[in-house]
Amino acid sequence: YFINGYVFHANGTACDAPLVKITNENTGAHWTAETSQNMYGCIIANGMDVNVSETLQIYAWKDVQSKIIHHTVTENETEDGILCMNITLLNPPETPFVVQGAVFYETGEPCINLTGVTITNKNTGNTWNAEIHEGFNQYMLVISDNVSEGDVLEINATDGSSCNSTTHTVSSGEIDSGIVSHNVTLPALNMAPSVDSILITPDDDVEEGVQIDPQPGENKTVNISAVVSDMNGYDDISSVIATITGQSDVADSPVILHFVSNIDGNTAIFNGSFNMSFYYESGIYTVTVNATDKSGATGTNTSSFNYREAIALRMDAVSISFGSVDPGEYCEVSGDHDFATTDKPTIQNIGNTVINVKISGTNLTSEENAVIEKRNIRARVDALSYKNLSEERVFDVQMPIGNAVFENIDFNLSVERGTPPGNYEGNVTITAVSV
DSSP, X not given: OEEEEEEEOTTSSBOOSOEEEEEETTTOOEEEOEEETTEEEEEOOBTTTBOTTOEEEEEEEETTEEEEEEEEOOHHHHHHTEEEOOEEOBOOOSOSEEEEEEEEETTSXXXXXXXXXXXXXXXXXXXXXXXXXXXXXXXXXXXXXXXOTTXXXXXXXXXXXXXXXXXXXXXXXXXXXXXXXXOEEEOOOOOOOEEEEEEEEOOOOSSSSOEEOOOXXXXXXXXXXXXXEOTTOGGGEEEEEEEEESSSOOTTOSEEOEEEEESSSSEEEEEEEEXXXXXXXXXXXXXXXXXXXXXXXXXXXXXXXXXXXOOOEEESOSOOOOOOOOTTOEEEEOXXXXXXXXXXXXXXXXXXXXXXXXXXXXXXXXXXXXXXOGGGEEEEETTSOOEETTSOEEEEEEEOOSSSOEEEEEEEEEOOTTOOOSOEEOOEEEEEEEO
């Protein structure tokens, strides 16, 4: 259903760029027509937006001239799908004075949600409500009372939440013309900030999502970069804080993200970092970034990363020395739980999962190529039974995870009778394995 026509001034000349609003008085639905020069047009749904016998109100307005037409839709019009209606605006009644203007936010955006404009003559005490219309930021008041040169008019505009009052002193020229044009600026609506994106680095794998590998025995530094926007300007952002939650409590959480640079007048980058300890449990950790502005409004976004499993241990001793052992005798090197006594072997779980310990060894050989077979080397972890190293051995010790989890590791060497004298060397490999 196409509603169209031309708009003319009261003197019959073309009225360019009029404001035309169409309302279905039966349903309350309303539309703003598009205009080109003095032509207007609006397409609505026949049978849905308008039906036969319903009344359309067509309101046209330009400067101080306006006109309202009430038209009842006919059956022929619905069948043809078109209504042509030319409009000639009317001059306001002969009155002493007109006050008109527009209302904008301080951002420059028009305030199209006006709920009221009141005008008070501070000299006479008279107060009037100006005419406003939904979807428009203009107001107009035709005053039937006298207004004099030098009178101060107080104009108060509001959108229901933001308001502002301004004053205007009437000049002699305005008295002659009969019109005061005065715009009003409202404080910008406070818009809550938004967290547009969150970047978590490093990403240790090309696998989908962010994959972070622990640093065995050390902290792993994780970086957060958040892009935050605030339509009231990036300098309205008062704080950006990241909270990290997951399988383990992250000691560094929450993390304050600091301003780095702005992308434009509304958007800026905030960075921060935190440590993931090597013993934090593996799994998905969530990063929640909250941005707060100076008015207390907040915006939130989340991202996540996978803290992967690390199976690892370390030992304080770099070598095991049995000293001098006579044939037919044996020697034991006992460990302890003190990582500072390197002559007493100690192992530490430096991963983030419960582990058992696998030990394997080689034969001991001398410079003269004499051999002490590896079956003569025995080992144990904690207080478990000794096992010889004739084959690879796994000790079911189930070392838990933690910041300082230690176990002793003991070695025993038997030298068979008839073994040639000499300095014998070999290798022992100690490996962490999952339970």
